[in-house]
Amino acid sequence: MEPHMKRSSTSSLSSSSSSSNDSTNYNSSDDSLLLRLQKEAQEISTSEPALSCMLHRTVLHPDATTFEKAVAIAVSHRLSVSVGSTGGGCGSPDLCPNVLQDIFLSAVQSKHKEAGHVIATALAQDALAYVRRDPACDTLLEPILFFKGYAAVVCHRVAHVQWHLSKTENKRKSFVSLWIQSQASSAFGVDIHPAAAIGCGLMLDHATGIVVGETASIGDGCTLLHGVTLGGTGKDKGRDRHPKVGHHVLIGAGTQVLGNISVGDGAKIGAGSVVLRPVPHGTTAVGVPARIVGWAKEKYPGSSVDVRLLDVVSAVGAGDEEDGNDD
Numbered sequence: 001m002e003p004h005m006k007r008s009s010t011s012s013l014s015s016s017s018s019s020s021n022d023s024t025n026y027n028s029s030d031d032s033l034l035l036r037l038q039k040e041a042q043e044i045s046t047s048e049p050a051l052s053c054m055l056h057r058t059v060l061h062p063d064a065t066t067f068e069k070a071v072a073i074a075v076s077h078r079l080s081v082s083v084g085s086t087g088g089g090c091g092s093p094d095l096c097p098n099v100l101q102d103i104f105l106s107a108v109q110s111k112h113k114e115a116g117h118v119i120a121t122a123l124a125q126d127a128l129a130y131v132r133r134d135p136a137c138d139t140l141l142e143p144i145l146f147f148k149g150y151a152a153v154v155c156h157r158v159a160h161v162q163w164h165l166s167k168t169e170n171k172r173k174s175f176v177s178l179w180i181q182s183q184a185s186s187a188f189g190v191d192i193h194p195a196a197a198i199g200c201g202l203m204l205d206h207a208t209g210i211v212v213g214e215t216a217s218i219g220d221g222c223t224l225l226h227g228v229t230l231g232g233t234g235k236d237k238g239r240d241r242h243p244k245v246g247h248h249v250l251i252g253a254g255t256q257v258l259g260n261i262s263v264g265d266g267a268k269i270g271a272g273s274v275v276l277r278p279v280p281h282g283t284t285a286v287g288v289p290a291r292i293v294g295w296a297k298e299k300y301p302g303s304s305v306d307v308r309l310l311d312v313v314s315a316v317g318a319g320d321e322e323d324g325n326d327d
Contacts, residue, residue, distance in 0.1 A: 020300060020303060021221060021248065021299070021300045021303060022128070022129065022132040022133065022201065022221070022300070022303045031066070031067070033067040033124055033127075033128075033140065034064075034065075034066055034067040034070060036140055037059055037067065037070060037140045037141060037144070038059060038060060038064070038070070040139045040140060040141045041055045041059045041060050041141055042060070044141065045060070054145075057073075057077055058070070058073055058074035058077050058144075058145065059073070059074050059141065059144065059145070061073045063105070066120075067120075067123070067124055068108040068109070068119065068120040068123050068124070069105060069108060069109075070144070071108065071123050071127070071144055071154060072101070072104035072105045072107070072108045072154075072158075073101060073104070073105070074144050074145060075104065075144070075150075075151050075154040075155065076097070076100045076101040076103070076104040076105075077097070077101070078145075078151055078187070079100065079151070079155060079180075079183060079184065079187055080095075080097040080100055080101075082183070082186070082187030082188075083095075083183045083186070083187060094179065094183075095179065103158065103162070103176065103180075104154075104158050107119060107157070107158040107161040107162065108120055108123065108158070110161045112161055112164050112165075114157060114160050114161075114164075114197055114198060114199075115197045115198055115199040115200070115217065115218075115219070115220070116199065116220075117199065117200045117220075119157050119158075119161060121200055122157060122198075122199075122200040123154060123157065125200035125201040125220075126143075126150060126153055126154075126200065126201060126202055126203070127140055127143050127144060127150065128140075128201070129201045129202065129203040129221075129223075130142070130143040130147060130150060130203055131143075132303070133203050133205075133223060133303060133305050134203065134205065147207070148187075148188035148189060148190065148207050148208070149188075149190065149203065149204030149205060149206065149207030149210075150204070151184070151187075151188050152184050152188040152189075152190035152192065152204065152207060152210075153190075153192070153198065153202055153204060155180050155181070155183075155184035155188070155192075156181070156184070156192040156194065156196070156198065156212075157198070158180060159174075159176075159177040159178075159180040159181050159184075159192075159194035160177070160194050160195070160196070160197075160198075162174045162176050162177040162180070162194065163177040163194040163195055174194065177194035178194065180194070181193065181194055188207065189207065189208040189209060189210075190204065190207050190208075190209075190210045190211075191210070191211045191212070192210075192211075192212040193212060193213055193214040193216075195214045195215070196212045196213065196214060196215070196216045196217065196218075196230075196242075197216075197217040197218070198212075198217070198218045199218055199219045199220035199221070199222070199247065200220050200221075201220050201221040201222070201302075202218060202221075202222055202223075202224070203222075203223045203224070203302075203305075204223075204224050204225075204226075205223060205224070205225045205226065205305075206225060206226035206253075207226055208226045208227070209226055209227040209228075210224060210226065210227065210228050210229075211228075211229045211230065211231060212230045212242075213230055213231055213232045213241070213242035214232070214241075214242060215232070215239075215240045215241055215242040215260070216230040216232075216242035216243055216244070216245070217242075217243075217244050217245065218230075218245045218249075219245060219246045219247035219248070219249065219265065220247045220248070221247055221248040221300060221302045221303055222245060222247070222248065222249045222250070222251070222302040223249075223250050223251070223301075223302045223303075223305050224251045225251065225252055225253035225254075225255075225271070225307065226253050226254075227253050227254040227255070228251050228252075228253070228254070228255050228256075228257075229255070229256045229257065229258070230242055230243045230245065230257050231243075231256060231257070231258045231259075232258070232259070232260075233258055233259040233260070240260050241259065241260050242259075242260060243257040243258070243259065243260070243261055243262070243263060243275075244260070244261070244262045244263070245257070245262075245263045246262065246263055246264050246265035246266070246267065246281070247265045247266070247302075248265060248266050248299070248300040248301060248302040248303065249263055249264075249265070249266065249267050249268070249269075249301065249302055250267075250268045250269070250301035250302050250304075250305060250306065250307070251263075251269045252268075252269055252270050252271030252272070252273065252307055253271045253272070253307075254271055254272045255269050255270075255271065255272065255273045255274075255275065256273070256274045256275065257269070257275040258274070258275065258276055259276065261275070261276070261277060261278045261279075262278045262279070263275070263278070263279045264278070264279055264280045264281030264282065264283070265281050265282070266281055266282045266296055266298075266299055266300065266301055267279045267280070267281065267282060267283055267284070267285070267296065267301070268283075268284040268285070268296050268301045268306065268309060268312070269284075269285050269286070269290065270284070270285065270286035270287070270290075270293075270309055271307065272288070273285060273286055273287055273288065273289075273290040274287075274288045274289050274290060275289070275290040276289050276290070277289070277290075279292070280292070282295055282296055283295055283296070283315075284296055284309060284312045286309070292315065293309075293312065293314065293315070294312040294313050294314045294315045295312065295313045295315055296311065296312060297311040297312065297313055298311055
């Protein structure tokens with residue numbers, strides 16, 4: 001899929017704030033995000049008292065003493081409600097809400113690193129990604145309480161920790177992880193295998209219908225829109241069969257990326273594309289099957305979210321394919 005082209009001198013990377021890297025470091029010992037979150041919640045509890053009970057069960061819960069614990073309590077509550085639990089006891093036929101909350105609380109304090117980040121850091125960066133990239137999102141409270149894309153990724157990160165623990169105990173797989181994956185898929189419409197490796201600062205915009213396979217990986221600072229599939233090819237067990245998405249990538253709605261192929265750092269893929277060959281760093285691919293049409297102007301497409309592909313420099317030879325096989 002590599003085109004015969006040279007990068008134009010007019011395609012220098014933009015330094016504007018709209019294209020800057022918004023996935024910055026977060027120190028989990030810093031309580032500023034928790035204070036901000038709980039201040040927002042207190043204000044809503046006062047101005048909209050109908051939500052007061054829910055807020056005090058989640059982000060204003062007495063055990064919500066850090067940002068990541070507040071997220072764990074809120075999202076485990078959302079998952080429990082979605083799968084049929086009632087407020088206090090074992091209302092769910094599958095898992096008691098207090099057991100589920102304990103699993104989430106334990107996971108967010110884990111030091112295991114997924115794609116290079118502990119879960120506390122990833123949860124904070126994921127939440128900030130929505131505030132910084134989604135013009136409809138004004139508060140930290142919104143993604144944590146209402147956005148299914150954020151909730152689905154939180155569930156994945158918890159399931160991923162459980163998956164890792166099962167491997168350290170020489171188990172073939174974690175059925176708790178698979179239960180969380182299954183219920184999150186039903187509740188939020190997003191299906192991410194617990195073994196997939198996902199970097200921090202991920203935004204799943206609208207999220208419905210996103211699928212991420214077992215051996216897939218996603219780098220830091222990416223944005224995926226609804227209906228994206230990172231799917232596999234073949235049926236051989238243990239085979240590395242899913243896409244590897246780099247850092248700061250933007251993947252448009254309804255895109256299918258299939259097979260063990262790479263999508264390079266800073267790449268953009270237009271909506272509705274079917275990607276069957278590697279997408280090089282910094283390029284823009286569109287179509288069925290997808291072809292390279294140019295270079296991304298910005299360095300961080302995942303942060304700028306240029307879904308209309310307006311910031312693209314057309315490339316000489318775009319659409320021409322290299323000779324060779326598809327592997």
